[in-house]
Structure formats: C-alpha cells, structure tokens
Amino acid sequence: MVESNIVDELMQSPEAPIIASELQQRLRKEQEKRQAFYDSLSAEENKVEFINGEIVVQSPVKRxxxxxxxxxxxxxxxxxxKNGLGEVFFEKAMIRLTRNDYEPDICYFDTAQVAEFNEETSLFPAPRLVVEVLSPKTEARDRGVKFQDYAYHGIPEYWIVDPRERTLEQYLLPQGDTTYQLHKKSNNGDVEVQALPGLSLPIPAFFDERKAQAEVERLLTATPK
Incomplete structure (x- = not known):
C-alpha cells in the first residue's frame, strides 16, 4: 500500500504530471538495468543484490x-x-520483490510455496522466514531498506542476528500490517520459530558450533511434529 500522504502531497502540486512522467521514465530505466542484472546472475559467484536501482555486490563472507x-x-x-515442511535456502536464493532483489543469509519457504517451484526456479517469492546475520557493511541495509521491504511484502517473520552482541532480534508482522514489531530480543534461552510451529531453538547454539550440532542431533532423534 502506497503511503497516502505522499500521493496526496504530490496531487497538490501543479507539477504533478511532470513529476509523474519523470518518475515513470526513471523506473523504466531502472527495470532495464534490473533485467541486465538478471542476465548477469549466472556468471556471478559472489552474493549480489539489486536494491533501489543499484547492483550491490557483497564482499566474501567472513568466517x-x-x-x-x-x-x-x-x-x-x-x-x-524431517517433518516435510518445505525448503530452506542458504545465502544464494534470490528473492524477487516488487522493486528489489535480495539474497538473504537464510530463508524458509513452506510446502504451498515449494509446490509452485520447479528445477529451473531461480527467482523466488517472499518467503515465510528470513534471517540476516549482521556485518558492519550490511547492518544499515538489514535494519533499513530490507526491514521495510520485507515487512511491506508480507514476510511474517524476520530475524536479525548480531554476532558482536551475540543476540537475536525476532520481528513479527501483525496480520494486516506492514510494520514489524519486536517480539523477542535475547542472547539466552530459546526462541520459538513462529513460521515453524513446534520448533524452538536455543539461542546460544547460534554462536557455538558444538551446541548447534548437539541441537541437530536432538532434532534428528525427536518425534516428528
């Protein structure tokens, strides 16, 4: 939903037709650039995103x-x-939203969404869960344009993981809203994954490989949900 106050303000200007025409021209050029971006993806090995008309190439991930x-x-x-609940992607799934294209660190698609995919699918819709792990170069985007865009496109759950503070911020999208609400912020205890009922993960395991492996082994032996 377009912010009505922006449209109302534009409609009060005698230059509205000129501004609208200029905007259409710029967006048309942006779409041409976006198509060229898609055409280059097969040769691009680094993580790359298309954000507000700009191609953003990420540096190689730190250990x-x-x-x-x-x-x-x-x-x-x-x-x-184990529970046949869909698919999870790691870093290289291109999420195609209205204007922008992102490659989240982690994203989850439910079974209904996966049923629409085929072996050649390379541009994916808004997932049910997105996880972004902060870095100094990506934090502004993860907390800024992505935070707004993911919510606007109805992604119901968004995690921001801070390696320096060793914390999780879990944001949920109230039904019918386009703004995330902070549901949980913690560096301890468990987090209940709202997109996957029945899954509760220990937050310390996010930052400790042995604890994560122990949790994987526990999940493998647990009774299916």
Missing part, C-alpha cells in the same frame, strides 16, 4: 559470519526436512 549462518541453517533445515 565468523559464515559459522553463525551455518549453525542456524543446519538446525532449521534439519527440522524442516
């Missing part, structure tokens, strides 16, 4: 960042596979 992402991914994926 600590990769370990944390891997720990979270392994626990969620174990639960999802």
């Amino acid at each position: 600590h960042h990769g370990l944390i992402s891997g720990n979270i991914y392994s626990m969620i994926k174990t639960f999802v596979i």
Whole structure:
C-alpha cells in the first residue's frame, strides 16, 4: 500500500504530471538495468543484490559470519526436512520483490510455496522466514531498506542476528500490517520459530558450533511434529 500522504502531497502540486512522467521514465530505466542484472546472475559467484536501482555486490563472507549462518541453517533445515515442511535456502536464493532483489543469509519457504517451484526456479517469492546475520557493511541495509521491504511484502517473520552482541532480534508482522514489531530480543534461552510451529531453538547454539550440532542431533532423534 502506497503511503497516502505522499500521493496526496504530490496531487497538490501543479507539477504533478511532470513529476509523474519523470518518475515513470526513471523506473523504466531502472527495470532495464534490473533485467541486465538478471542476465548477469549466472556468471556471478559472489552474493549480489539489486536494491533501489543499484547492483550491490557483497564482499566474501567472513568466517565468523559464515559459522553463525551455518549453525542456524543446519538446525532449521534439519527440522524442516524431517517433518516435510518445505525448503530452506542458504545465502544464494534470490528473492524477487516488487522493486528489489535480495539474497538473504537464510530463508524458509513452506510446502504451498515449494509446490509452485520447479528445477529451473531461480527467482523466488517472499518467503515465510528470513534471517540476516549482521556485518558492519550490511547492518544499515538489514535494519533499513530490507526491514521495510520485507515487512511491506508480507514476510511474517524476520530475524536479525548480531554476532558482536551475540543476540537475536525476532520481528513479527501483525496480520494486516506492514510494520514489524519486536517480539523477542535475547542472547539466552530459546526462541520459538513462529513460521515453524513446534520448533524452538536455543539461542546460544547460534554462536557455538558444538551446541548447534548437539541441537541437530536432538532434532534428528525427536518425534516428528
């Protein structure tokens, strides 16, 4: 939903037709650039995103960042596979939203969404859960444009994981809203994954490979949900 006050303000301007025409031209050029971005993806090995008309190439992941992402991914994926609940992707799934394209650190799609995919699917819709692990170069986007865009497109659950503070911020999207609400912020205890009822993960395991492996083993032997 477009912010009505922005549209109302524009409609009060005598230059509204000129502004609208200029905006259409710029968006048309942006879409041409976006198509060129898609055409280049097969040759791009680094994590790359298209954000507000700009191609953003990420630096190679740092070891600590990769370990944390891997720990979270392994626990969620174990639960999802064992219970036949869809698919989980790690870093290289391109999420195509209205204007922008993102490659989240981790994203989860439920069974209904997966039923629409095929072996050639390379651009994915808004998932049910997104996890972003912060880094100094990505924090502004993870807390800024992505935070807004994920909510606007109805992604019901968004996690921001801070390696420096060793904390999880779990954001949920109230039904019918387009703004996330902070549901949990903690560096201890468990987090209940709202997108996956029945899954509760120990937050310290996000930052400790041995604890993550122990949790994976527990999930493998647990009674299926």
